[in-house]
Amino acid sequence: MTSPSSSRDRVLGRVRRALAEAPEAPEVTRDYLVTHTPDDPATVLDLLHENLVDYRAGVHRGTRQGLPSLIGRLLADHGARSVVVPPGLPGAWLAGSDARRRYDDPPLTPAELDSADAVVTGCALAVAETGTVVLDAGPGQGRRALTLVPDLHICVVDVLGQVVASLPQALPRLDPTRPTTWISGPSATSDIELDRVEGVHGPRTLEVVLVAD
Amino acid sequence: MSGTYLGMPSFPEAAREAVHDPTLRGNLRHATHTIRDKRARAVAELDDWARLREAGKRIKDHTLRYLDRYLVRVEEAVTAAGGTVHWAADAEEANRIVADLVKATGESEVVKVKSMATQETGLNEALEAEGIRAYETDLAELIVQLGGDRPSHILVPAIHRNRGEIRDIFRSEMGEWGRPAPEGLTDTPAELAEAARLHLREKFLRARVGISGANFMVAETGTLVVVESEGNGRMCLTLPETLISVVGIEKIVPTWRDLEVFLQTLPRSSTAERMNPYTSMWTGTTDGDGPRTFHLVLLDNGRTDTLADEVGRQALRCIRCSACLNVCPVYERAGGHAYGSVYPGPIGAILSPQLRGTGSEIDASLPYASSLCGACYEVCPVAIDIPEVLVHLREKVADQGGKGHRLEGVAMRTATWLLDHPAALNAGERLASRTRKLHPKRLPGPGAREWTNSRDLPAMPPEPFRDWWKKNHA
Structure with missing residues (x-):
């Protein structure tokens, strides 16, 4: 085995030799569209709703005031008796549920997360054209494992501040130094005959709540 | 590349068997036609597809032209974010590095996210030889691993298996590897997916070491990106204490912003989705979230030889979407195994002979595994002119005067x-x-x-x- 530093030199040396005669690369063009959607908040929100539903997420529209009872009802409808509470989740959001709270302090073990029925979080951003919610481990979201192991994920999106139309609008609003998870519908696979089936390892149920005030 | 495929017969010889297997041909026709139409619809949703394709092509060409700079950049950024960067000149060295890293943790099993790079290096076999068991966790990879089989498609390595065959493999093999298949398992895809969920969950929950590849590495930030569907990727990237990612040196994109192009073109080309269910992005390590130790292994293994060929280097733009496989009339009939490589189909026909050289019978025959119809070029989201490279490689093979x-x-x-x-x-x-x-x-x-x-x-x-x-x- 060669020492790590010599392999580094070897690979970089080969790259430089391979490119010795190469012409300058053409300039990168970015004349693609910034968005494919009319600049109208109601249209963008409808598109988000439609695309989330298309990939089998449940979508619910509500008000901040009605949020506790909506979340309480969703947890009850799915028979969730325990719910993981990420740090920074507004206390009021769970006021309408009597499910047992599982706080991540000290951090829950993978087995403890596996025994929890649900998790409720906010998000960093939602992208309408792709039907995506983006989590960046910020307040009310917690570390990545919290939204992965429980089988039901309820995700609250603030319609006024967190919805963008497109990917080119989404990326500048995210911080690359934070671990980021982009979620477009529940876990799925196309591995059997290239046909999409929902429900493999991630949460098999994703409920997205669009809060409008 | 891996020794797994050494001694493979030439493409026409290997393809003959597949062409005469009606089950295999039926499975492939059904799957490729299903995805072909869906992809066309997903692409048609974007008016600016041609411009996104051109942007993707140019971003990749630019990256390759200054690859040495971007490699150094990514090394600096990953290191600054708490990761450790290793360089592997070939498959053997990559496998050695990974095996040593796993051994240093004291663990004897690892969970793996589907990764073309580690298939290419034959990592699982190398780990096995060191007494380390690697569990594949992607559904199709699991089917291949349990079936003692070889992958036949970039995205769906078990595309050659239909649901009935998958049920039989699960029933007979799952018990050998861990939790057996549920009693009375049928061949409905939902039940098969549930069986995989149950079988793998115990492995995810106890895993201490995860191994992955990456779809993209962002040079300016040191961010790695894994695009997946099932959540097995998230499990492997998030739950273990140690994460080792083996990534080909061509997987770099220069800037965070560049992802806005590829995250539009990759899912639509690959699974025909607006967006795949899960995309994970991470930069080094983060306190209290995910693995405490992160190793990045940068893999050459023939990529610099490919880079040196002015016509052939465009193959390094490939983002492994597999759209070219799904539209190829030759792939549809011959199947993935005939290509004798983890990279089958049109992209494999230009990538494998460049990564491995054209010394063997199979590699010298791959540039001929095409009718040059051009459908692969049409659908390629980074505009790789596969027919052009095929013809170029045919000239090279003819010049070297190999057998035939x-x-x-x-x-x-x-x-x-x-x-x-x-x-x-x-x-x-x-x-x-x-x-x-x-x-x-x-x-x-x-x-x-x-x-x-x-x-x-x-x-x-x-x-x-x-x-x-x-x-x-x-």
């Missing part, structure tokens, strides 16, 4: 001599005409025999054209 091409050389030299000696040519033509009743319907010899296996030779005319011309027009 020695015969071509003999034929060309004979033709040259005959055309320089008209009397001999005349005599030969007349002789051929007079003996035509004795001519076989099939040609002997390698290459020629394959050609006439599926078609008859044209009948020889009763007299040579030049004699006929003299008689009728003189």
